[in-house]
Amino acid sequence: MAKKKTITESDIIGFYMDHVLTYGEQPKSIYAFAKTNNFEEQKFYEHFSSFETLEQCVFKVFFDNAHEVLEKSEDYLTFDSRNKLLSFYYTFFEILTANRSYVVHVLDDCKNQLKTIKVLARLKQRFINYIEHLNISKFDIKQEQLDNIQNKSITETAWLQLLVTMKFWLDDTSSGFEKTDLFIEKSVKASFDFIDTTSFKGLIDLGKFLYKEKMHAN
Structure with missing residues (x-):
């Protein structure tokens, strides 16, 4: 043939x-x-140097597919940074769910150390670039070095938040992963409340939710 x-x-x-x-x-x-x-x-x-680089590309493609869907939405383009990020989360996790068997196979053995797993390296690059272009409101710091530190803190915190959400999704046994949807809503709200420093209600609400889930698991 x-x-x-x-x-x-x-x-x-x-x-x-x-x-x-x-x-x-x-x-x-x-x-x-x-x-x-x-x-x-x-x-x-012509496309990959190894199976390892291919696996990294799979998660990059998941991100690209989610971003492409969002960019085609006229409503999304009018959203503020909070609602854009929320929309991204819902869309990205819909794609992960559609490919859950593969994602679980790749990540399940190392889900407790997602932060260091190489297979997510290209996803991290894409996601951090996305966060940098969301124009998230920050403290007005009149000093370049401190402003750079703040920017780095926001991107790294956002990446950690995505990893925590992926870990939650991997462990989620609720119907239709409805608990993951609730976690996304509360965690995104809490993160923006913290950045804006206008309200800590979101942080408290997220803490209560996580405590309840931990108690239920025990």
Whole structure:
């Protein structure tokens, strides 16, 4: 059978995810993977250097798909930064849920150390860039060095918040992951309340929610 002449990044990602979900592990080699899916091994290297870089790209694609959906929404473009971030969360986690079997397979063994997992590296790059362009209101600091520290703090805190939400979603056993939706609503509200320093009600509300969930789990 003639090899496929045209093979896209999306094709390779689809083949890879299907293999992982079918066999529960990475393909034995890139050569075997290409042969099984009837394309030249060289085509793989035109897009990825290894299975590890491919896995990083999967989560980047999840982000890109969510962002693309949002950018096509006229309503989203009129939202303030809080509601844009909230919309992103809901859309992103819808995509994760649609691919939950794969995401759980990749992340479940290391969900307690998501912050350091390399597979999320390209997602982090995309997400931090997204946060930097949300124009989140900050303290008015008349000093460049302190302002840079504040910007770094906001992006790193936002990334940590996303990781915590992913961990919550991985552990969520509620119908339709409704508890994750509630967690998203409360955590985003709390984070903006903290930045704005106009209200701490959101922080208190989130604390009560997490305490209730912990008590229920115990």
